[in-house]
Amino acid sequence: MEILIKLSQFLLSLSFLIILHELGHFIPAKLFKTRVEKFYLFFDVKFSLFKKKIGDTVYGIGWLPLGGYVKISGMVNESIETEQLNSEPQPWEFRSKPAWQRLIIMLGGVTVNFILAFVIYIGMTYAYGDLYISNKDMDHGVWVQSPILQEAGMKNGDKIVAVDGREIDRFNDVGYAIMMGHQVEVERNGAKENIDLPVNLLGQMSDGNKGGLVALRVPFVVVAFSEEGDQTNAQVLQLKDQVKSVNGVNTPFVDQVQAVLAENKGKVVPAVIERDGKELTVDLKIDQDGKLNLFYAPVLTIDTLEKMGLYHISQVKYSLGESVTVGINKGVEKVGGYFDQLKKIVKPETGAYKGVGGFKAIYDIFPSVWSWEYFWNITALLSIMLGVMNLLPIPALDGGHVMFLLYEMITGRKPSDKFLENAQMVGFFILIGLLLFANGNDIYKAIFK
Template identity: 70%
Template sequence: MEIVIKLSQFLLSLSLLIVLHELGHFIPAKIFKTRVEKFYLFFDVKFSLFKKKIGDTVYGIGWLPLGGYVKIAGMIDESMDTDQMKQEPQPWEFRSKPAWQRLIIMLGGVTVNFVLAFVIYIGMTYYYGDLFIKNEDIKNGVWVVSPALEKAGLQTGDKIVAVDGQQIQTFNEINGRLLMGKEVIIERDGEQKNIVFPVDFIDQFMQNNSQGLVSLRIPFIIAGAPEDSPNAKVFELKDQVTSIAGQPIAFADEVQAVLDQHKGETVPATVTRNGEKVDLSVQINEEGKLNMVFAGGLKYSDMEQLGLYKINKEQYGLLESVPIGLNKGKEKLLDYGKQLKMFAKPETGAYKGLGGFLTIFNIFPSFWSWEAFWSITAVLSIMLGVMNLLPIPALDGGHVMFLLYEIITGRKPSDKFMENAQMVGFFILIGLLLFANGNDIYKAIFK
């Protein structure tokens, strides 16, 4: 059932983005009286799941969910319809329209992608508000969960002050800033230290297959146990472990170091159960494990109830949500731009993390969450917009590049040149597609 929920969110998000992107081309084409021959969700290689002709346009759904397209008459695109281009230009064709109109048609798709992302962020800000923990309220520092971050010099208990010279305001922003950062200022034992990340930090992070960089420090709370665990009947659900082998335990990140000192031993432990102190005797196996399930994903409400952190919630009116949502969209756009720069630098190793459809699929949660759905869709919309703007023939950005050349020089590239450029761009895209999805397959098999 979980995979069905993930797949449903994935296909709904993908379909929404594709249809709206293609509408971005379709609507200005219609405004400028340019004939659109096809409007397709997904690709109809050999056959369609559904199609219906209305006016001059065939609307359909293909069987191959790798994207979608609109086929505009008189335009050299992925259909490579060269026969049409050999005929005399007709008034309703793309090639007969002024360059400025063609430019607007080609920019329509990415424009819709960016507008959609900003609208989503505004809507989410208005509907959900902001739930956050102020960085200044994280008194005991953060839990460093990435070996790559430890290797770079950070330690559990460090307070993250700034990344790349920009002050950290809330915990929510720390992981994203660290992942894209080059230099971090931390506070340790009352002193500030400057740590510079290695060039290949992202590569090191991905090699360790970490789920994140830092987490909030939370108590060690029992969430369950395997049936064969010798401690299954010793602990109870929601027990908060406060000491093991006489050593006090304030946070879950302190447990493993104590267990490693007492492998294969039976030791005393203390828990808080229903508000009362309870003494236990627990077994630690030869691997230094209690063989119990730790509650690693405490909700903000639980953290506040336990007195760990002060949770701040901000609700905004519609007018207040507009500038805040726009700023969130701008930050995501800038962050994605930084990612692309890293992908372009082989020394960072970031290209190894380039993923395809499986990576996107795995971003969605295994439970239905509209908040997660819209948040992921907004990010994907920005990614789709930026990727389509890349100056690669066969992408919108390639067409825009040649149109700008035509507008500036007054010379239109020949149809033959455009056909060859389209073919080159097509092979570049196939190469990128194979590389990204090949990365997915490699990681699924070997990591």
Template identity: 65%
Template sequence: MDLFIKLSQFLLSLSLLIILHELGHFIPAKLFKTRVEKFYLFFDVKFSLLKKTIGGTEYGIGWLPLGGYVKISGMIDESMDKEQMALPPQPWEFRSKPAWQRLIIMLGGVTVNFILAFIIYIGMAFTYGDTYVAMSDLKDGLLIENPVLQKAGFQTGDNILAVDGEKITKFDNEINMKIIMGKKVLIERNGAEQTITMPNDFIDQLSKVEKGSLVSIRMPFVIGAVAPESENTALQPKDLILTLNGQKVKYFDEAKTILDNNKNKTITATVLRDQKEVPVPLKISAEGKIGVQVGGLGMDSLEKLGYYKVSKQEYGFLESIPVGIQKGKDQLVGYGKQLQMIFNPDTGAYKQVGGFKAIFDIFPSTWSWEVFWTITALLSIMLGVMNLLPIPALDGGHVLFLLYEMLSGKKPSDKFLENAQMVGFVLLISLLLFANGNDIYKAIIGR
């Protein structure tokens, strides 16, 4: 069932993005009276699953879910229809249209991708608002257990003040990505500020350790369940550990240190149970364990216990517009930085490039519209940026040649465009093989 939910979200998001991207080409082509021969979701190599011809255009669904396409008459594309291109140009063909019309047709797909992302972010701001903990309310700093961050100089209890000069005021889902993409992080430790310079190969180092959050909120020690073989049967689920061996315990990371220092001993713990403080004897194993699973508390419970103040900001429809636009801009700039790191071999970020499995894996195994739209908006930005790369066979390659034509007044020959398309196609296949090969390699080595 979990796999079905992940797959459903993956296919729905992918289908939505492909259809809207291709509509971005289809609509201006129709407006400029350019014939569109095919409009396909997924590729119909050899055969299609469904197809129907309406108004001279064949609409269909292919069997290979690696993308989609519109086939526009008189355009050199992945179909490499040389026979059509050898015939005299017809007024309904792409090649017969003015350069500015052809440019609009080619930019239509990525334009829709970017507009879609901004619309989603605006809608999410209006529907969900913002839920966060202000960094100023994290009086005891953050939990930092990632060994790569620790090696870079971070410690539990540090508070993040700024990344590359951008002030961090909220603890939310974006903070980890900002640290990953950052070069200099300003922290506060024991009341003093200091700057940590991130290692150039930080992403490569991260790939070699277990995945998880880089920084997180420090949580209390709550008993989730007591193992059947545990000697500490006096403990109960939902017990909140307040003291261990007479030492006050506010956070779970503090408890781990005390337990490690009292291996093979029996100590007394104080737990909060049903609003009462209860003393409980604890037998600690040679490994510093007490035979329990750690539980969690929701943000509402943490707020009631006085740990954190959770801020909820709601937006009216008009208010949500600039908020969503800013969110979209931040994601666009962030993805641009990611591409820069990928194309810089020193960072090792290229090793983390993934294909369809990597995209599939980011969808959760439980259905959440908020998560679904968040991922879809990000993928829409990624699709738009990738299609703008000046590679022949991508929209950006066509745009590059059209801009050359408009500036120089000279149109590249069909032969040149055919050769460029072939080079671009080989390059794209190589990138696909590399990305999906990375997925296979990481699956084999277990990372």
């Protein structure tokens, strides 16, 4: 069932984005009286799952869910017939239209992608508002989960003040800021300290150092017992027990419990637990790996954490007018953030290219339970990614067509159809290479990591 839910969200989001992107090309093409021969969701290699001709256009659904396309008459790309190049341009063909009309047709897809993302962020802001923890309220500091950050010098309990000189207002933004940053300013025991982050932080994260970077410090709460191995602790502990101290050391948080367990491997030690509002003392058996042979809750719900008095949750609701401004600002931040990610990817020293993923990586970001909030948030982000990627000046992408059109409009000289055909073929092979690299990364991680 979980796989079905993830797959349904993945296909629904992908289909929604493809159809709207292609409509961005289709509508201006029809407005400028340019014939559209095909409008397809997914690729129809050899055959289609569905097709129907209405007017001059065949509408269909292909069987290969790697994207979609509109085939515009006279548009020079990798699919144009050679005989068409040898004939005179017809009035209904793309190549016979003025450069400014062709530019609008080519920019239509990415324009729709960006508008869609902004509309989604505006709608989500109005519907859900903002739920966050102020970074200034992080009195207990953070739980440093990443070994990479620990090696860099960060410690549990550090308060994140700023990243690259920019103060972080909300804890929700800390993880991404660190991932994209170079230096973190922390407050430790009342003193501030700057910690340099590894240049290849993203590369190391892709090399198997998975999991979060920093998280909320939360209590150690028993949620399940392992059915294998030593059952000693299962006889003295119960579900929902909260570990308060181990071997005389106060351990209000998971990271502190882990540290004490690691120091007492293979021992039986006293521990204070809280059960039903009362404190009890029990003996815990720690195995040679520093484990208790049980499962604890590393993450509790926001409401629970607030009720326990650990964190103050701030919630802001917006009017429709306010949502427009806030939503647009969120969209601008996401677009800028994605460009920052691309900058990291093209720098080999960052190792960020190792994290590039294909369709499996996109599938994996959808939750295994249906959530419209998560669905629309992911769809907005994917829409931005689709828009930015299509703007890259690579022949066969919208950005490649735009590049040649701008050259024509500036110089007054139109590249020959043969040149454009060859450029499209080069761009097509570049795209195939990128597709193989991204999905090859997915396969490599699935097999070896």
